[in-house]
Amino acid sequence: MQPATIKIFLTEGTPDGLRTAEISNWNGKAIACPRANINGFRTRPEIDSPGVYILSGSDPDTGKPTIYIGEAESVRSRIANHTNKDFWVSVTCFISKDENLTKAHVKYIEGQLIKQANDSGKVCLMNSSSSGARLPEADAAEMDVFLEKIYQLLPILGIAHFTQIEEEPSPRELFSCKxxxxxxxGRRTTNGFVVYKESQAVLKHRKSAVHTKRMRESLVENGILKELNDHCIFTLDHEFSSPSAAGAAVRGGSTNGLTAWKNSNGKSLKEIEAS
Incomplete structure (x- = not known):
């Protein structure tokens, strides 16, 4: 992503209230609001425009972060249709300041956001598919730029479920857990620790592993961990919140990731960071 200057305006003066966000030299605008102040959101004139929106909350049964991604020719009208959904506690939408977004544009963006959320494996998605839209090559390229700005703003607005795993590291950054x-x-990332595809993990959890058992079962359910003979393998790169969480998934129980993950010279993360 390109360096950017971001302007955030707290319309109520509070960091968790209704706020807008813009990026210099970008024709888009983000509006984020807690559900508790949905009436304030509805008064915004910009949301009569076409746009995409994300409803954020958590699954009432599992507590897992949950989102719904949608698109509309009028964001205001569409949000009114979601008041019967109980899970969401905040809404974030993206519109164009110059009113150049069409129905096809926002359907394309919606489809890309849904795909990215599914690929991340970090969140429960209420809508797992989208009709999307096919765009002319020039329009698709323009919307991809629009999407890049959305991805820059989402973590700042409290939605980190779309964060892409960083590019491959140099060999000295590679760590192993045995x-x-x-x-x-795997290796450290800005958001935690990523374990690479084809990494091996134990087949069974430790008897004492309660939280780890639930986490690993979720990885299996989502196809991230797959049984292979007498062990499991990672079917894709997966990012954990910490080295210890990554190590626990590999070892099947509580693990000190700072000492378990070591580089090619046998030095642990703890030793490297201490030096």
Missing amino acids: IGSLVAH
């Missing part, structure tokens, strides 16, 4: 003959590879 248990018996099984080996997993």
Whole structure:
């Protein structure tokens, strides 16, 4: 992503209230608001425009972060149709300041956001598919630029579920976690720790592992961990919140990730960071 200057305006003076966000030299605008102040959101004149929106909350049964992604020719009208959904506690929408977004544009953006959310594996998505839209090559390129700005703003507005795993590291940044003959590879990221595709993990959880068991079962349910003979493998790169969470997924129980993950010279994360 390109460096950017971001302007955030707290319309009520509070960081968790209704706020707008813009990026220099970008024709888009973001509006984020807690559900508790949905009436204030509805008074915004910009939301009569076409746009995409994200409803954010958590699953009432599992507590897992949950979102719904939608598009509309009038964001105001569409949000009114979601008052029967109980899970969401905030809404974030993106519109164009110059009113150049069409129905096809916002459907294309919606489809890309849904795909990215599904690929991230970080969130429960209420709508798992989208009709999307096919755009002329020039329009698709323009919307991809619009999407890049959306991805820059989302974490700042409290939605980190779309964060893409960073590019491959240099060899010296690669770490390994071993248990018996099984080996997993990964590295630190700005958001935690990523374990790479084809890394190995134990087949069974430790009897004492309650939280880890639930986490690993979720990874299996989502196809991220797959059983292979007497162990499991990661079917894709997956980012965890910390080295310890990553190590626990590999070893099947509580793990000190700072000492479990070591580089090619045998130095642990703890030793490297201490030096």
